[in-house]
Amino acid sequence: MSACGSVSSQSGKNSPAVALEETSPGTSPRQRDRAIGGRGSTGLPWLLLAAMPLVAIGCGPTPAASFRLNMFEASQQRLKPSQEQQVATILAAMFGSPDEPVVLAETGLDEAKLQLAAGPVRSDIVGRKNGLYREHCAHCHGVTGDGMGPTAAFLNPYPRDYRPGVFKFKSTERADKPTHDDLVLVLRNGLAGSSMPSFDLLSESKIDALAEYVKYLSIRGEVELALMRAYFELDDEDQGKLPETREFLVEEILAPVAEAWQSAEDAVIDVPEMPADIDLVASIAKGKELFYGNKANCVKCHGVTGLGDGQANDYDDWNKVVLQAHKTVQGGLEQASKASTWEMDSDELSEHEADLVWLERFGKVLDGNALQPRMIRPRNLRQGIYRGGMRPLDLYYRIHAGINGAPMPAAKGTVPPEDIWHIVNYIRSLPYDFNGTLGVDRPMVARDRL
């Protein structure tokens, strides 16, 4: 039932128009119905008869998978249908489809790797698996990489939406992209404390292909956002249409995105080694002082207990935009309901009606094309579970650069490297810290106590 299940939950209601999008590969419903009915059976029981139309409506024939347009941003930018169409066409020209990805040389992506990851799950003549992304990733991250696969709504935290091109766990500065190796590391280790599993059992070349494909979806998503935002910047003479020239699409839109990815490879944070002769007890004490002090100020969000119970009503960037959109729609509808339409001339009235149509559609998009916004909690530092990795180096990166997309700010510049190391040491001691004296008779760790 896998193909059927994913279609239905992705498309929400069983409308055929919607079912065209993001279909997963698999047996066609007709084949499956035959399998259920058995060969040569006569007189199907009524139960099956009743079930069949439902199944058939739910799936329809299996069309080629397609990327889902970023309807959230399209609504946010209030694009016209013709403009949405133009973005879809430009993206198809620049990036192809989920079954046949193509890339321009400027992206710096390797098409051979992409082909290994793209397309339906299948094996070639020597039994080599293709379609890795849909086999391993699309359930959660979606065919488009919008973080809205069929299982997404049930996960906490939500799967990453690659389209804004923002990644949290990396070895580069906050504003920089992750390196290829950063993505590989996440694929290998998974993200502890989230639903992201480890894919360490996959071969090196497969992981490599998947990391490349994530970059592909991310670059594609960023280009999509840039295109949609570019409509606002158009001049009147452009008549609401983006110029379909190499100059604009490649040099102005694609190049900056691609360059950011390429430059990340040389932008790994230079981490000074932790002094070898460091006195760990003193370092932990110093780290504690910094944690609670006004310089590093970790306490404000991670709480006086370190349980992540400080500033706990914030949102990450992905959820914040959705939250703000909900406010825009609600506020807009409220304001529109208060408008005195009888005082309007015909121009104002048609503008008012257009506003209502837009708000209503945006509301539907928020309902069907976005996940319910969810707050982000500062990490509970007493559990010893760190999403971005538990090596001291990983913690150093997090503190130095902050976490892109999340409220966690960067300490670099204002907190010197040796102090960052002290904080790392203190944080690493927190899961074992308790209100008492450490000793053989008190082996309890904080996690059990709490």
Add this chain to the structure above:
Amino acid sequence: MAKTFGWRCDVALAAAVLLACVGCGRGAPVAGPQADGAAATALRATLAEASEGGGGSAAAVSTGTGWATLKGTFTFLGSPAAPKELVVDKDTEVCSRGGMKLYERSLIVDDATKGLANVVVFLRKSTRVKTEASPDQVLFDQKNCEFLTPVFAARVGQPVSVKNSDPIGHNTNISGTSFNQLIPAGDSTIFTSGRETGLPVSVTCNIHPWMKAYAVFREDGYVAVSANNGSFTIPDLPAGEPLEFQVWHERATGRSGALSLDQPELKWNAKGRFKLTLTEGEVRDLGTLEVPVDAIGG
């Protein structure tokens, strides 16, 4: 055989019902358009062609000479409601020192002149620039748990000194730039924007969520933020060629804060843009630009 059949049917029905139910949970996604395959193939060929040297951007052709100045004053035609008091529930020993209260500042109107503060006006595209970006720092300070400049402008490449004059730590998070930095008590750090923002972007402190400001970064520096009396001045603009300005206010009802006024002679449109051409040496005063009540939202 018949028994297996019945069992299989039950499974089929259960699965079908389950599918139908799952489908109802969330709203149906709004389906976007599909790509036009033929057009996409044709466009791909265009894009894949090697760039034919030079090319030169379509814009940025200067047709005029000399420089001119634009000024004006925004006034608000309504009486703004008393500003809301902000909920300060943290670090109250500093943020509410001596019973001090903080108010939201999204609509600041001068009592006497009705001048509307913090309206941003900037030139959309420039063909030439009179002065290079100044290496002087722009100060962006925070004190008493409030950003001292509600809206600030800087040039791309110009250092902004992000300062914290409080005895407690803050962080400054400039959206759209990935700048989010801890600013320890009494300390400061430098931020230099590497690229333009379209419209102003929000600046927040995640530790003290009530703190809010806006920033706008422009390549050419042709940007002004209206003062408390509503006045603004942009000097050294390229004269003798058509200019288009964008106008923004935090609470303007236009898209993303675009402030749209009824000024047909300036061709002021719904995107909050107006056009004019200045003559060399001119100081064009747009006079009083009246902002009606319904141009500002709640």
